[in-house]
Amino acid sequence: MELAWFLGSRDLIVESDSVDALRMLQQRSTKSGLFTIISHIFQLCNKDWRIDFSKVDRRNNGVADGLAKLASDASFDVMTFDESPIGMEAG
Incomplete structure (x- = not known):
């Protein structure tokens, strides 16, 4: 959310598979x-x-799951993408 604000986004949809x-x-x-x-x-x-x-x-959230797994293997740096990472295209 902070990054979206910093990048100038003013209309945001936050998705979660957690009802709680x-x-x-x-x-x-x-x-x-x-x-x-x-x-x-x-x-x-x-x-x-x-x-x-x-x-x-959760079953329909493969892209977010893939990004979370990618982040868990990376450093703590912020990553942004201009295009979907290979193998994570939304279907």
Whole structure:
């Protein structure tokens, strides 16, 4: 979300396969040990932009899963892509 803001995006769709995470974000709940992360997300949500949170089925979220696996094998640097990485094209 920070990167999207920095790059000038002002209309964002955030997808998650976690019903619990989406519920916490939609209800502005800070339960659990994720208070710092959730609070930071709430601060980002209060910026002047439109953000929609959407549930996506894990089985249909292969691109995000592939990117997460790619990130787990990489350093902590931010990676951006102008095109889909090979083998991760949305179908």
